[in-house]
Amino acid sequence: MPAVMSPSSAPTTHHSAYATQADLDILNLLTTDGPKPATAATAAAASAPANGQRKKSVVRRDAGLDSLLLSAVLAGSDKITRHHFGHGMTGAYSTCDQSRPSSPRQPRPLPRSQQAPRSQRLQAESAALASAQANSAIVSEAASSSKPVSAEASSSSSSAGPIGIPTPATLAPPSHDLATSPKELKERKRRMSVDPQPISQLLQQASPAHVNFFHGRGQVVKPTGRPTVKCMARTRVPTPHGDIFLHLYHNTHDNKEHLAIVTDPIQLSADARRRAPKGRREIRSRSLDAKWREGETDMERIVRGAYVGRLTAGAEGVPSVPRSAAEYAAEDASEDPDAEADILPLVRIHSECFTGETIGSMRCDCGEQLDEGMRRIAEDQHVGTAQDEYLPTPEASRAPSPGTRGHSHSHPRVPGRGVVIYMRQEGRGIGLLEKIRAYNLQDLGHDTVNANLMLGHGADERTYGVAAEILRDLGLAGDEALGRGGVRLLTNNPEKVEGLAAEGIRITERVGMVPRDWLCNHNSPKRSARELLDDEELEYDEYRARRAGVGLLGATTTRGPELEKYLRTKIERMGHMIDIPEEPKADA
Numbered sequence: 001m002p003a004v005m006s007p008s009s010a011p012t013t014h015h016s017a018y019a020t021q022a023d024l025d026i027l028n029l030l031t032t033d034g035p036k037p038a039t040a041a042t043a044a045a046a047s048a049p050a051n052g053q054r055k056k057s058v059v060r061r062d063a064g065l066d067s068l069l070l071s072a073v074l075a076g077s078d079k080i081t082r083h084h085f086g087h088g089m090t091g092a093y094s095t096c097d098q099s100r101p102s103s104p105r106q107p108r109p110l111p112r113s114q115q116a117p118r119s120q121r122l123q124a125e126s127a128a129l130a131s132a133q134a135n136s137a138i139v140s141e142a143a144s145s146s147k148p149v150s151a152e153a154s155s156s157s158s159s160a161g162p163i164g165i166p167t168p169a170t171l172a173p174p175s176h177d178l179a180t181s182p183k184e185l186k187e188r189k190r191r192m193s194v195d196p197q198p199i200s201q202l203l204q205q206a207s208p209a210h211v212n213f214f215h216g217r218g219q220v221v222k223p224t225g226r227p228t229v230k231c232m233a234r235t236r237v238p239t240p241h242g243d244i245f246l247h248l249y250h251n252t253h254d255n256k257e258h259l260a261i262v263t264d265p266i267q268l269s270a271d272a273r274r275r276a277p278k279g280r281r282e283i284r285s286r287s288l289d290a291k292w293r294e295g296e297t298d299m300e301r302i303v304r305g306a307y308v309g310r311l312t313a314g315a316e317g318v319p320s321v322p323r324s325a326a327e328y329a330a331e332d333a334s335e336d337p338d339a340e341a342d343i344l345p346l347v348r349i350h351s352e353c354f355t356g357e358t359i360g361s362m363r364c365d366c367g368e369q370l371d372e373g374m375r376r377i378a379e380d381q382h383v384g385t386a387q388d389e390y391l392p393t394p395e396a397s398r399a400p401s402p403g404t405r406g407h408s409h410s411h412p413r414v415p416g417r418g419v420v421i422y423m424r425q426e427g428r429g430i431g432l433l434e435k436i437r438a439y440n441l442q443d444l445g446h447d448t449v450n451a452n453l454m455l456g457h458g459a460d461e462r463t464y465g466v467a468a469e470i471l472r473d474l475g476l477a478g479d480e481a482l483g484r485g486g487v488r489l490l491t492n493n494p495e496k497v498e499g500l501a502a503e504g505i506r507i508t509e510r511v512g513m514v515p516r517d518w519l520c521n522h523n524s525p526k527r528s529a530r531e532l533l534d535d536e537e538l539e540y541d542e543y544r545a546r547r548a549g550v551g552l553l554g555a556t557t558t559r560g561p562e563l564e565k566y567l568r569t570k571i572e573r574m575g576h577m578i579d580i581p582e583e584p585k586a587d588a
């Protein structure tokens with residue numbers, strides 16, 4: 001049986017140790033000008049071709065070097081590859097041209113290591129270790145005598161990290177001489193193996209979601225204050241529900257890359273702009289459109305997504321015009337007197353769910369909800385409906401979802417628009433590791449809430465500050481005092497409504513999310529006769545019938561006993577604002 005390698009014991013790659021004849025052939029090919037010398041392998045192949053035909057000789061890659069590619073490699077990689085080897089170890093790419101046949105032959109610079117000689121490095125490591133050991137002796141002495149450690153002593157080692165956390169220098173082999181003693185070799189081996197703590201201890205320690213076994217124990221520091229967000233890039237992505245603009249955000253509260261999936265067809269289609277009410281504003285990121293530095297080029301702006309309209313092959317693209325905060329504030333406060341009645345953008349705050357979205361888990365309906373959210377946002381909307389139906393209390397909000405509610409066809413239909421804010425809050429904020437552990441407790445009969453509590457988590461650990469700032473950056477926060485702007489929120493979760501409202505987002509309406517399986521119950525008395533379905537429902541039915549699969553984008557319904565239990569727990573224990581269907585259901 002092959003030995004299981006721990007990350008710390010995995011071998012590091014050394015070119016010399018793993019060079020095969022094929023490697024040497026390639027190296028030869030890359031580093032030699034003119035005709036290639038025949039190697040044993042190529043000579044054999046040439047003399048005895050397998051198919052009786054003579055093999056073509058390998059063509060040199062002499063295309064002009066792409067300066068962008070080179071700078072990307074230089075900026076992004078610290079690894080030395082055979083390609084680098086072919087151009088010398090000096091790091092000077094000016095030597096590239098010397099390998100081209102058209103260049104005059106010049107003597108190639110000798111490979112020169114950028115490291116200090118090994119003896120010097122060993123000496124430095126040894127000194128660092130001695131210094132760290134001396135330091136820890138002082139620290140433990142100080143701890144035992146309850147005396148503060150002197151600043152001088154604690155700063156005497158440049159490589160010593162915080163107490164208990166070994167730094168790379170203290171983990172390094174002490175020195176050439178020391179490491180040869182059996183004790184040192186044993187110690188060195190121990191440091192390279194996996195953590196020797198017993199499994200039960202590890203399980204306990206790995207319990208809180210913030211602990212990463214390989215990277216050490218983290219601290220739970222709940223960020224305070226209002227987060228700042230910045231859209232780092234956006235791009236157009238075609239989806240089964242039409243083209244969207246994917247925005248990637250950074251923020252000051254966590255190191256996650258949260259996303260905004262913006263559906264705004266007027267930015268991309270002349271037809272949608274014509275059909276949209278006059279005065280409709282584009283949903284754009286203010287931080288992305290801002291000027292990031294003096295003298296930034298149009299190409300920089302376009303590459304990060306700060307452009308208007310659509311990019312097309314061969315064209316240059318039209319960069320967006322940066323605007324000041326004051327200009328945005330004036331626009332938010334003003335009202336275009338010619339603007340026609342429009343419907344506010346539909347927004348869903350969606351939490352990441354690897355299991356439901358990516359592998360189609362039927363324990364939850366997250367994949368379906370993501371798909372349904374994007375579908376609902378993109379579909380045409382009736383202007384003037386349901387604007388005043390929002391009632392924030394669970395009881396009062398148990399109105400049927402718009403999907404089951406007959407629309408008045410006197411209302412004009414306009415292109416849909418809105419955003420799915422995709423928050424990297426896997427497992428309602430506890431992370432994938434903990435969610436997987438919770439699933440095992442659920443298989444033992446506990447519901448989702450209890451499973452979380454048993455692992456020492458809250459039932460729901462999500463916060464909505466970052467999502468609110470993303471909405472604000474997209475110009476969708478609205479203003480309660482002015483009674484203007486804001487969003488319609490697609491959710492059954494009262495905490496989302498309250499959380500976003502507390503962050504200053506104006507929510508004019510809550511739109512319910514009904515599980516597709518409940519919505520499409522063909523055997524219920526109400527839906528048994530297809531003639532009772534109105535046009536929109538029929539359209540939806542056909543839409544469903546075209547789809548196959550579960551949970552993935554553009555797919556159909558999710559169903560199963562585990563999902564039923566999950567949904568019931570949300571309603572009965574977490575106050576989700578949706579009614580469990582009363583009629584007995586059979587599979588559609």
Ligand SMILES: Nc1nc2c(ncn2[C@@H]2O[C@H](COP(=O)(O)OP(=O)(O)OP(=O)(O)O)[C@@H](O)[C@H]2O)c(=O)[nH]1
Nearest residue numbers: 351352353364425426427428435438448491492493
């Ligand atoms: N801890 C835990 N998280 C889960 C479980 N199943 C799904 N999730 C997570 O729950 C999140 C989705 O939240 P939901 O409560 O389904 O939906 P919601 O977004 O709060 O509410 P709606 O807006 O009405 O859909 C995702 O992050 C999922 O990974 C589970 O069994 N345990």
